[in-house]
Amino acid sequence: MTGSAFERQQLTASQKLLQIRWLFVVLVCLAGGIGGVMLYSAANGDLNPWATRHLVRFGVGLGLMIAVAVSDIRLWFRYAYVFYFVCLALLGAVEIAGSVGMGAQRWINLGFMNLQPSELMKIALVLALARYFHGVTIEEIGRPAVLLVPLLMVAAPSGLVLRQPDLGTALMLVIAAGAMFFVAGVRLWKFALVFVCGVGVLPVIWQSLHDYQRQRVLTFLNPERDPLGAGYHIIQSKIALGAGGVFGKGFLQGSQSHLNFLPEKQTDFVFTMLAEEFGLVGALGLLGVYTLMLLYGFAIAASSRSYFGRLVAVGVSMTFFLYMFINMAMVMGLIPVVGVPLPLLSYGGTAMVTLMLGFGFMMSVYVHRDVVLGRRSSGEIL
Amino acid sequence: MDRDSDRHKLISRRMFMLAAGNGVLISALAGRLYYLQVLESERYSTLADENRINLRLLPPPRGRIVDRLGRPLAVNRQDYRVFLIAEQASDVEATLDALGSLVEISDAERNRVLKELGRKRKFVPVTVRDGLDWEAVARIEVNAPDLPGISIDEGQSRYYPHGEIGAHLLGYVAAVSEKELTGDPLLEIPDFRIGKAGIEKVHDLELRGTGGSSEVEVNAVGRVIRELGRTEGQPGSDITLTIDLDLQRLALDRLEGQSGAAVVLDVHTGEVLAMASNPGFDPNAFNRGLSNKEWQALIGNPRAPLTNKAVAGTYAPGSTFKMAVALAALEKGVITPDTSFSCFGHLKLGNAKFHCWKKWGHGSMDLREALAQSCDVYFYEVAKRTGIDQITAMSKRLGLGQISGIDLPNERSGLLPDRDWKMAAIGTPWQIGETLIAGIGQGYVLTTPLQLAVMTARIANGGYAVEPRLTRAVMGLRKQEARSAEAGEALGLVPAHVQVVRDGMSRVVNGARGTARSSAIKEPGMAMAGKTGTSQVRRITKAEREAGVFKNEDLPWERRDHALFVGYAPVDAPRYAVAVIVEHGGGGSKVAAPIARDIMIASQRLDALRLAAGEAEIGDTAPAPPVGGGT
Incomplete structure (x- = not known):
């Protein structure tokens, strides 16, 4: 047992490549490919302006994912906090720059894509929390003081993101972090307590919400309230889904999408378009691909011997799940309209690359599943 | 290690719970998809199509x-x-200004356009001007670069x-x-x-x-x-x-400067070859839209340009009514064609004196000559013997006093009085004097020019009940045509009586003492028969009569007599009937007869032209194929 573990620690890059779960990579490529197809349709049967660029970015993301997958997990363990603070600094910088006068710019231009620090933070927070909980014993987790640090780690970026204001990202940060707290072993009654307090501060949050965000919530509760205004998107999306039926209207044949009744069909409502053109069959197909990917994530988490690895895998899986669920539930009218892209399908670089970076960490966890990490060390092998 | 193992188990358990929770939520998504795409699909498909x-x-x-x-x-x-x-124009106001220098745009139009632009979506075209001709369009096209947002559309x-x-x-x-x-x-x-x-x-x-x-x-x-x-x-x-454009034009030309109407009928088919009413109006103006001022001018004109006087103008027929009186008398047997009466310029009935138009009287005359000279006294006597009820009944058979049913709106029936009518309408019994007045087409009797033309046609064709018709064919399908002698309903007149009346009418124009002899048609084979009529629009007072002041020219226009003439041609084998009325025109012989003569000459000349143009082939024209309209 220890022998094999030792061997794993000494793997070469090519040996690591063989360790990658290639079936998972195939699933990722499948989702990205579907994204390319749908963006081709969204442009009324044109590779421009979205499909080609989407596939290029996907290629970049794929390379990044593989590279991270074969990189040493201990490196990331060591620099988890650094990564977190760099992201936090970027987030603060964007926030300050935004308030200083550059408008609502939330990104940093990298040339081939615009990087949104808030997206990167989703992964950085996962790594940082995993690193923190890795070093905490089961007894220590019971102590409230020990939970204060990770709570602050969540609160700082969430607060900054909320100020942008980006409710979707803030929600994802909080929920993904909550899932990690849960898996790390925080007592259930503490969650209950937070929940009760949350309900208590709801009116306060309501007060701090922007007008358009309040509109979205109210409209969600009753879409017919404003059929030509805020409720329009939800109604049109539901019409498109319903009109798609079981087998769909056919590729490029979605009237709701192609006649522009559907808003933002290349980004947030890309799933609606897929469901209109390929019907229930296509929609469940995509849901199946996502579910398989999620299962892989949890399987990887279960296979890792280190808490860090497990928590990273759970955090990434959870982030992925949240992207998918919030987006789909939103376009189906189950939750309010929240601007969250559909993973690997929606046009827009940062979310996809961020997610693929996360997948890279997740696969790295699998490749290094037998690597033992010290409880409080900075990555030295025990 | 135990603690580690405990924690391992805890984490595994928690991970499982989390995965299960995710599974539940994914199932919820799948369920929602099933609900939307299967259960509610039909409803949403309809909405999508809508x-x-x-x-x-x-x-x-x-x-x-x-x-x-x-x-x-x-x-x-x-x-x-x-x-x-709007979405193509950078500055709507500037574009309108530029357009306004090329075609006239009133302030009202400009305001309407701006209001509509404000109300409609930016890509919806708003009409600025319509009814433009090609010249204006050319001006706009040339200046198109200065007119962003302006487009031109063709319409009909x-x-x-x-x-x-x-x-x-x-x-x-x-x-x-x-x-x-x-x-x-x-x-x-x-x-x-x-x-x-x-x-x-x-x-x-x-x-x-x-x-x-x-x-x-x-x-x-x-x-x-x-x-x-x-x-x-x-x-x-x-x-x-059924109209002949050339004849219609001529009829209208001949009424130029007058207020009146002229109707030409084919005596055998009842087809209306011309129906003119003057003054008229330009129908194109209505399509364009009349200004309030133009409308008021049309409405306020005492000569009623909007009224089709041929069917909606009712006039006392005057002496043109005498044929009906004669036929009624002959049928009743109170006179024969050779019955003579003497005219001394008036007829006394009780204390009342009924005057002839000829102050000193016509002397002794038979029926034909009485028609030719239009002796009033003769017809007072005839009417007295015949009685109003018979006169009215005969007039109805000839087509007077009733709606003809021609396909024109606002046709009026006119009026033929009888005893019952007077009792009901006025409440006093019929007076014999009123019969005398009716005998010369005055008093209560009112007819339209079309009715007079129908009456003339029925006399001219030998007593067949032709009905006036204006529509010859719809979509190339010719309407059933009944020629009088074959299918027209006979009015039950005695042919000899009709012949006597026609003889009298011929003498009106062609006789040596006929009232319309100056309007005789000299062209061989085109000779016309007819009857003049002058209907008073006022009573001539005793004082006036004695002072001798009843020259029409001395009276204001609206108090002058109406001039009438009815006739047919050719006299031997009648084909066309005509009725002319000139409102307040004066004497029928002087004013109406020459108009009728010109119309009758033209009718017969155009007759040859019509035959040459092969009008009989109208029924063979195939209907045009359906054409889609513009959007």
């Missing part, structure tokens, strides 16, 4: 109206409309190439009013025109056709993407009138 499909009506082209030789009287003319699309509008000629027959078209909406969706199309008068009104449904429709796919902002399907409508039917 979203994208828009039904647009295609107005059918209105049927043309042509004369009996196919010459167009009412057609659809291409016209041009300038509209403005009704056009009457001959203007006033036939205006009363054809009527006009104008925008649909609120109360004219019948549920036909065509009527709700903006700018749709329907017939408001004349043939345009009576045959509106046939001329209108049925609308087609076009199903178009529209996107979320209402822009048309493509046409999904199209149902062709039925274009309006062309209508061929």
Whole structure:
């Protein structure tokens, strides 16, 4: 047992490549490919302006994912906090720059894509929390003081993101972090307590919400309230889904999408378009691909011997799940309209690359599943 | 290690719980998809189609109206409309200013355009001016670079190439009013025109056709993407009138400067070859839209330019009524053609004196000569013997005092009095003196020029009940034509009586002492027969009569006598009947007869032309294929 573990620690890059779960990579490529197809349709049967660029970015993301997958997990363990603070600094910088006068710019231009620090933070927070909980014993987790640090780690970026204001990202940060707290072993009654307090501060949050965000919530509760205004998107999306039926209207044949009744069909409502053109069959197909990917994530988490690895895998899986669920539930009218892209399908670089970076960490966890990490060390092998 | 193992188990358990929770939520998504895409699919499919499909009506082209030789009287003319699309114009005001320097745009129009632009979506075209001619369009086209957002559209509008000629027959078209909406969706199309008068009104449904429709796919902002399907409508039917344009023009020309009407009938078929009423109006003005001032001028004119006097003007027939009186008397047997009476200038009845138009009297005359010289005293005597009821009954058989049923709106019946009528209408018993007055076509008797023409035609054709007709064919399908001698209902007149009356009418024009002898037609074979009439519009007082002041020229226009003439030609084998009335024109022989003569000459000359043009072939013309209208 220890022998094999030792061997794993000494793997070469090519040996690591063989360790990658290639079936998972195939699933990722499948989702990205579907994204390319749908963006081709969204442009009324044109590779421009979205499909080609989407596939290029996907290629970049794929390379990044593989590279991270074969990189040493201990490196990331060591620099988890650094990564977190760099992201936090970027987030603060964007926030300050935004308030200083550059408008609502939330990104940093990298040339081939615009990087949104808030997206990167989703992964950085996962790594940082995993690193923190890795070093905490089961007894220590019971102590409230020990939970204060990770709570602050969540609160700082969430607060900054909320100020942008980006409710979707803030929600994802909080929920993904909550899932990690849960898996790390925080007592259930503490969650209950937070929940009760949350309900208590709801009116306060309501007060701090922007007008358009309040509109979205109210409209969600009753879409017919404003059929030509805020409720329009939800109604049109539901019409498109319903009109798609079981087998769909056919590729490029979605009237709701192609006649522009559907808003933002290349980004947030890309799933609606897929469901209109390929019907229930296509929609469940995509849901199946996502579910398989999620299962892989949890399987990887279960296979890792280190808490860090497990928590990273759970955090990434959870982030992925949240992207998918919030987006789909939103376009189906189950939750309010929240601007969250559909993973690997929606046009827009940062979310996809961020997610693929996360997948890279997740696969790295699998490749290094037998690597033992010290409880409080900075990555030295025990 | 135990603690580690405990924690391992805890984490595994928690991970499982988390995965299970995710599974539940994913199942919820799948369930929601099933609900939307299977259970509610039908409802949402309908909603999606409602979203994208828009039904647009295609107005059918209105049927043309042509004369009996196919010459167009009412057609659809291409016209041009300038509209403005806000999203293409950088500065709407500047564009309107630039356009205003090329074509006139009133302030009211400008305000309407700006208001509409403000109300409609930016890509919806708003009409700035319509009814533009090609010249204006050319000016705009040349300056197109300075007119961002301006486009030109072709449309069709009704056009009457001959203007006033036939205006009363054809009527006009104008925008649909609120109360004219019948549920036909065509009527709700903006700018749709329907017939408001004349043939345009009576045959509106046939001329209108049925609308087609076009199903178009529209996107979320209402822009048309493509046409999904199209149902062709039925274009309006062309209508061929019985009118002869040349004759119509001549009749109207001859009424120039007068207020009056002239009607020409084919005595065998009842076809109306000409029906002129003067003064008239330009029907094109109604299509364009009249200003309030123009409208008030038409309404306020005492000569009633909007009224078709041929069917809606009622006049005392005067002496033209004497044929009816004569026929009634002959039938009753109170006189024979050779019965003579003496005229001393008046007839005494009790204390009353009934005057002849000839102050010193005509002397002794038989019926033919009494007609020729239009002796009033002779007909006072005849009327007295015949009685009002018989006179009225005969007049009705000849077509007077009743709606003829010609396809024109606002036809009036006129009036034929009898004992019952007077009791009911006025409440006093009939006086014998009133019979005498009726005997010379005065008093209560009122007729329309068309009725007088029908009466003349029925006498001329030997007593067949021809009905006047204005429509010869609809969409190339010729209407059933009944020639009097074959299918026309005989009026039950004794041929010899009719012949006597016709002899008298011939002497009116061709006799040495006939009242219309100066209007005789000298052309061989074209000779006319007829009867003059002068109907008083006022009572001549005793004082006036004694002072000898009843020269028409000395009276104000509206108090002068109406001049009438009815006639037919050729005298031996009648084909055309004519009735002419000139309101307040003076004497029938002096004013109306020359007009009738010219019309009768033209009728017979054009007769040859019509035959040469092969009018009989109208029935063979195939209906035009359906044509889709513009959107």
